[in-house]
Amino acid sequence: MLIPPKARPGDRVAVLSPAFAAPAAGPEVHEQAMRRLEEATGLIPVEYPTTRQLDAPPEARAADVNAALADPGIRAILATIGGDDQILVTPHLDPALAQADPKPFLGFSDNTNILNWLWMNGVAAFHGGSTQLHLGAGPGIDDIHLRALKAALLDGGEIELFEPGESEDFGHRWDAPEALTEFGGRAPTEPWVWAGSSQRVEGRTWGGSLEVIGELAHADRLPAVEDLEGAILLLETCEELPNADWVRRWVRALGERGYLAVVAGVLVARPVVSNFEFDPSSVERVALRAAQRDAVIGEVTRYNPDAVVCVGVPFGHTKPQWILPYGGTVTLNGTARTVTAQY
Incomplete structure (x- = not known):
């Protein structure tokens, strides 16, 4: 199993909607999530064409994932939320890109599709994390979530x-x-x-x-x-x-x-x-x-x-x-x- 290297503060990370485009449904919560992500980790969020596009075709969402995997300047990928049709996205993903430059992928729920796809292609990832739900909503980021987020993206270690x-x-x-x-x-x-x-x-x-x-x-x-x-x-x-x-x-x-x-x-x-x-x-x-x-x-x-x-x-x-x-x-x-x- 390939273990992706950690990012460093100042690195760029992709924020994608490979299932439902939550940022389109709750733009203010999304904007708050992007601010908090950068403030809490020092990482720079980068959005892609379908990050805020409702009902984007599976092929377009897959193209964004492939683009993030292929870009050496992107050092992690965070899903905005889950959904219900990501099973249509994974057939269009390129495993060679994930294997050539492994980078942490964070998501859960419908993102089990991508997590399983990565696992089947020998690349480890992280189950959990939704920028919309866990970073943007509420008065702040929960302590246990922030600890795990930093460990997954930056620090590594054992918790x-x-x-x-x-x-x-x-x-x-x-x-x-x-x-x-x-x-x-x-x-x-x-x-x-x-x-x-x-x-x-x-x-x-x-x-x-x-x-x-x-x-x-x-x-x-x-x-x-x-x-x-x-x-x-x-x-x-x-x-x-x-x-x-x-x-x-x-x-x-x-x-x-x-x-x-x-x-x-x-x-x-x-x-x-x-x-x-x-x-x-x-x-x-x-x-x-x-x-x-x-x-x-x-x-x-x-x-x-x-x-x-x-x-x-x-x-x-x-x-x-x-x-x-x-x-x-x-x-x-x-x-x-x-x-x-x-x-």
Whole structure:
């Protein structure tokens, strides 16, 4: 696996919309994100033709990704947000460009398509980061996100992940003035839940959005089972709020494919269980998260009782969000109950 070198303050980084063009829907939030990115990291954001173009054709979005990969002056690529059709973009990407000059790519959700494409072509990346959601929205950048962002882009090193103690499923609508100055409704979080073996396991990561993994399976774009031997599987769900039964079926399918039997550990994100249209009570939210937790643990332990499983870590669609290595190394210690990431 090729590990991209880090950028340095003053370097230029591409800010792309390879799925949905969030900057077009929330330009003020996007502008604030660009200012904060430069202030927090010293990196210079560079936009491309489709960064702010709604409904850009997949070929045009892919052309921007290829252009960023080909430009030696661009030292990292950040996605503005996810979407729902990036599976149409990756067939137009050039793996030779990514391999010739590896550079960190940050994204999650629908960006699981590009993350998986990079992984399949031997290039590591980072699961997490959305300039629109995590840099532009709210009164500032969350501490854990900024730590991981700097580690992924600039500093490298090892970080033991920790629970920030509060979380939100969604923020304000981008056209509301509050989107620039306030977080969404935040609530205390539950402790992470550990299951399976109590051993210490270390492996390179693969996975992402369960919804996208399902699409990739249908398109026959998933890794071979043997390539995931000893890996740490990352699993998360999106703002479409799949219920526990759907999550169980998706994870069971990974078991039938042979993935669960060969991985060393499974790291599961704290799921979002509310959105603008569905806002259950705090008691109901806890129950919905517990149902997904139990569904995942039940299926993983069915296929691999020796895997180390940790559920509830704040990555994926929750906020605050840890950015995690994708193809890089994560360590799960079932005895000490710690999660450590190598950036």
